[in-house]
Amino acid sequence: MKLLTFALLGVVATVSADYSGKFEDFDVPKLFADEGRLRSIIDCFLEEDSCTEEEQSLKDVVTESVRDKCARCSVKQEQGLLEAIKRMSQKDPEILNVILQRFDPTGEFKAIYLKT
DSSP states (O other), X not given: OGGGXXXXXXXXXXXXXXXXXTXXXXXHHHHHHOHHHHHHHHHHHTTSSOOXXXXXXXXXXXXXXXXXXXXXXXXXXXXXXXXXXXXXXXXXXXXXXXXXXXXXXXXXXXXXXXXX
């Protein structure tokens, strides 16, 4: 279930206010309940498969949000991101680490949002 962690990043896409609220109401529990959709998003993020338009948009938002430490997130978007991180850390912490290493090579985002 290595790919399930990228669902987290899918949820992270919920974070950029710069995207006109497109992911403002992203349903994190619904995503994590749909293994097929979650796998598809993870494959997109890992570039193991092509991305749908929505998945690519999500990937772009997640990438930016992680790199700028959610600087443009609304409160609701940041809450969605934190929920996704929590769910992914419970479901597959190894994949979460792979995702964060890829999108947060300096560890700054992880230091803020995954205090251990």
